[in-house]
Amino acid sequence: MNIYDISKKAGVSIATVSRVMNGNASVSEKTRQKILAIIAETDYTPNVFARGLGLNTMKTIGLLCADSSDQFFSRAVYYLERALRASHYDAILSCTGMELETRAEYLKRLLAKKVDAVILVGSSFIEPVASHNQYILDAAAEVPVIILNGYLKAPNVYCALCDDGDIVSQVTSVYLDHGKRDLLLLYRSDSYSGRCKLAGFKNAFAKRGLPLDPRRTVLFNGTIAQARDKLLAVAEQGLFFDTVIAGDDELAIGALKYAKARHLAVPEQFSIMGYNNSQLGVCCEPELSTIDNQLSFCCSNAVAALMSVLNGKPAPAKTMLSANVIQRGTTTLFDTVRESGGL
Amino acid sequence: MNIYDISKKAGVSIATVSRVMNGNASVSEKTRQKILAIIAETDYTPNVFARGLGLNTMKTIGLLCADSSDQFFSRAVYYLERALRASHYDAILSCTGMELETRAEYLKRLLAKKVDAVILVGSSFIEPVASHNQYILDAAAEVPVIILNGYLKAPNVYCALCDDGDIVSQVTSVYLDHGKRDLLLLYRSDSYSGRCKLAGFKNAFAKRGLPLDPRRTVLFNGTIAQARDKLLAVAEQGLFFDTVIAGDDELAIGALKYAKARHLAVPEQFSIMGYNNSQLGVCCEPELSTIDNQLSFCCSNAVAALMSVLNGKPAPAKTMLSANVIQRGTTTLFDTVRESGGL
Numbered sequence: 001m002n003i004y005d006i007s008k009k010a011g012v013s014i015a016t017v018s019r020v021m022n023g024n025a026s027v028s029e030k031t032r033q034k035i036l037a038i039i040a041e042t043d044y045t046p047n048v049f050a051r052g053l054g055l056n057t058m059k060t061i062g063l064l065c066a067d068s069s070d071q072f073f074s075r076a077v078y079y080l081e082r083a084l085r086a087s088h089y090d091a092i093l094s095c096t097g098m099e100l101e102t103r104a105e106y107l108k109r110l111l112a113k114k115v116d117a118v119i120l121v122g123s124s125f126i127e128p129v130a131s132h133n134q135y136i137l138d139a140a141a142e143v144p145v146i147i148l149n150g151y152l153k154a155p156n157v158y159c160a161l162c163d164d165g166d167i168v169s170q171v172t173s174v175y176l177d178h179g180k181r182d183l184l185l186l187y188r189s190d191s192y193s194g195r196c197k198l199a200g201f202k203n204a205f206a207k208r209g210l211p212l213d214p215r216r217t218v219l220f221n222g223t224i225a226q227a228r229d230k231l232l233a234v235a236e237q238g239l240f241f242d243t244v245i246a247g248d249d250e251l252a253i254g255a256l257k258y259a260k261a262r263h264l265a266v267p268e269q270f271s272i273m274g275y276n277n278s279q280l281g282v283c284c285e286p287e288l289s290t291i292d293n294q295l296s297f298c299c300s301n302a303v304a305a306l307m308s309v310l311n312g313k314p315a316p317a318k319t320m321l322s323a324n325v326i327q328r329g330t331t332t333l334f335d336t337v338r339e340s341g342g343l
Numbered sequence: 344m345n346i347y348d349i350s351k352k353a354g355v356s357i358a359t360v361s362r363v364m365n366g367n368a369s370v371s372e373k374t375r376q377k378i379l380a381i382i383a384e385t386d387y388t389p390n391v392f393a394r395g396l397g398l399n400t401m402k403t404i405g406l407l408c409a410d411s412s413d414q415f416f417s418r419a420v421y422y423l424e425r426a427l428r429a430s431h432y433d434a435i436l437s438c439t440g441m442e443l444e445t446r447a448e449y450l451k452r453l454l455a456k457k458v459d460a461v462i463l464v465g466s467s468f469i470e471p472v473a474s475h476n477q478y479i480l481d482a483a484a485e486v487p488v489i490i491l492n493g494y495l496k497a498p499n500v501y502c503a504l505c506d507d508g509d510i511v512s513q514v515t516s517v518y519l520d521h522g523k524r525d526l527l528l529l530y531r532s533d534s535y536s537g538r539c540k541l542a543g544f545k546n547a548f549a550k551r552g553l554p555l556d557p558r559r560t561v562l563f564n565g566t567i568a569q570a571r572d573k574l575l576a577v578a579e580q581g582l583f584f585d586t587v588i589a590g591d592d593e594l595a596i597g598a599l600k601y602a603k604a605r606h607l608a609v610p611e612q613f614s615i616m617g618y619n620n621s622q623l624g625v626c627c628e629p630e631l632s633t634i635d636n637q638l639s640f641c642c643s644n645a646v647a648a649l650m651s652v653l654n655g656k657p658a659p660a661k662t663m664l665s666a667n668v669i670q671r672g673t674t675t676l677f678d679t680v681r682e683s684g685g686l
Contacts, residue, residue, distance in 0.1 A: 032380070033376055033379070033380070036376070036379035036380065036382075037375070037376070037379065039379075060435070060456075063436070067421060068411070068417060068420055068421045068424065069417050069418040069420075069421035069422075071622070074411060074412050074417030074420075074421075075412040077411055077412075077417075077420075077436070078410060078411045078412035078417075078438055079412075081411065081436050081437070081438050082438055085437070085438070085449075090435050090437070090452075090453075090456060091435065091436050091437075092403070092433050092434065092435050092436075093406070093420070093424050093434050093435075093436040094424070094428070094433070094434075095421055095424045095425055095428070106428075109433075110433075113403075113433060224622075224625055224626065225625070250622075253626050260628065279414070279567075279593075279623065280622065280623060280626045282567055282568070283567065283596050283623045283626035283627045284626045284627055284628065285603065285627065285628050
């Protein structure tokens with residue numbers, strides 16, 4: 001039962017129901033009593049109450065992320081929460097893990113809480129099989145859905161992301177154009193972002209008419225130590241590589257530990273490019289060169305688009321930002337951009 | 344205006360107001376209409392509505408932390424959110440920054456949202472000056488307040504924390520009992536936890552009747568690179584030290600970078616103990632020895648105590664857990680405990 005049902009049952013307009021709930025005196029006493037009686041009889045719950053009236057929303061946005069303790073997600077959640085608060089919205093946090101079923105269930109739970117919108121933090125929410133994204137479309141039928149670092153073309157879905165494919169293609173191209181051929185892409189997940197990185201890597205080879213051994217793209221989800229062991233196993237199987245482009249800084253540090261285990265000098269004999277510009281990258285020695293995917297800009301764009309939509313104004317369905325390379329100690333070939341500092 | 348005010352204004356009992364709102368037929372039509380009219384006239388908001396009736400709480404807990412992108416806080420928020428969700432509660436996240444005024448204001452905002460309880464994540468919420476903690480006592484007058492990693496003795500306040508003072512005293516004692524004298528405590532904040540660490544450090548010296556140069560306790564809040572520079576400055580000023588006990592892993596990595604800048608072999612010439620057992624500690628070389636302050640146990644204890652209180656049952660006002668030392672590459676003197684893995 002919501003405000004529409006009440007207006008129907010009372011035989012009055014929605015505006016009249018709203019006026020009664022507001023204590024507006026312009027409604028006749030008879031109509032007022034009738035509406036109040038209907039409300040009292042129903043299971044009209046407080047949240048529906050608030051939202052249905054449109055005058056007292058919960059001012060709450062649902063934030064879904066796989067794992068808020070992850071280096072990337074935790075920064076995203078922080079930036080988003082701050083930006084939402086500046087716009088006078090609260091953030092309900094929901095950590096879903098990686099299972100599609102759990103994600104869909106938690107998203108439904110947030111909608112039942114009558115949040116004003118949801119933000120999906122991270123491209124892992126977008127499934128490779130299109131039909132598996134129905135849960136996002138279902139949510140978007142109820143409230144605006146913002147996707148951070150992923151892209152899904154659908155009504156009422158707004159995406160803010162970094163051009164992961166382009167930067168990986170650029171970085172790969174720099175290596176190839178310097179005559180390097182023994183590259184390895186080590187990426188974590190078959191997410192939207194992961195697929196873009198893979199496409200960018202392949203694209204750089206293809207544009208130059210260079211063959212790409214499929215063993216040079218390694219999909220691997222594990223800890224730093226496990227990433228090191230994975231690379232040791234890959235080398236053990238006879239594949240030579242002297243360059244790792246990593247899908248995140250954890251994997252890049254795994255590659256650094258691999259180089260150490262193999263007594264390879266970094267960056268002289270072995271080159272490593274990280275991803276995400278996380279705090280991990282300034283802990284190791286040499287410090288990581290890494291791709292800065294503009295997380296704080298992505299987050300502020302996401303919230304700006306959301307606020308526009310919530311205020312009934314248009315917003316771009318997709319905001320795509322270009323990434324920067326931050327060259328530190330694990331590479332030599334790249335132009336340095338100014339670091340934002342503070343790590 | 345809440346359910347009490349309504350009952351007063353209508354001249355009926357709270358139970359009667361509750362029955363009307365429930366659509367319970369056992370109330371006379373005249374009384375029902377009277378109550379509904381009062382509700383319609385007031386600014387009785389939906390959340391108050393829900394909570395006042397006690398039958399449909401928001402099932403929402405406010406999580407306040409200074410900075411959810413911090414290594415320690417982000418893991419705490421993750422563990423807490425998961426534990427709360429398992430108990431069918433949602434978490435509203437609020438990142439307050441470090442200013443007392445902002446913290447107090449955000450806490451008030453959460454209470455206005457009618458959360459069922461608040462969890463203060465991190466000991467930075469507890470001010471050294473007792474009167475500055477009035478904002479916590481005020482909150483505890485309304486809802487249960489849980490403090491993670493800090494302690495405040497007050498009604499309706501429940502604390503889950505690690506015995507920071509004891510473990511720092513133990514670690515310091517191990518160094519002292521091995522004849523090391525040139526220790527330095529590098530800690531980040533004058534928080535409850537920071538004060539415990541300082542007391543533990545001093546205590547180990549005092550128990551042995553050893554003098555402690557006040558320059559050997561350094562309070563410093565900055566980045567990894569700034570911590571390195573701070574230690575370089577301390578050494579420059581003529582203080583010799585060959586051991587750093589750090590208040591967190593960031594500071595410990597700063598100490599590792601200091602050792603590298605000074606060409607000191609770690610752990611042979613220079614020993615470093617980190618704190619928090621964060622992912623940072625397995626990124627550096629050598630990997631950090633670090634104090635594991637049992638964060639996941641603290642979080643599950645905090646939520647267990649909260650659920651007990653919310654269910655009207657007693658809970659310990661203080662749950663104190665002992666910490667472990669995880670010895671990796673930056674120290675030699677400690678017994679190793681088994682690592683929980685997964686970093």
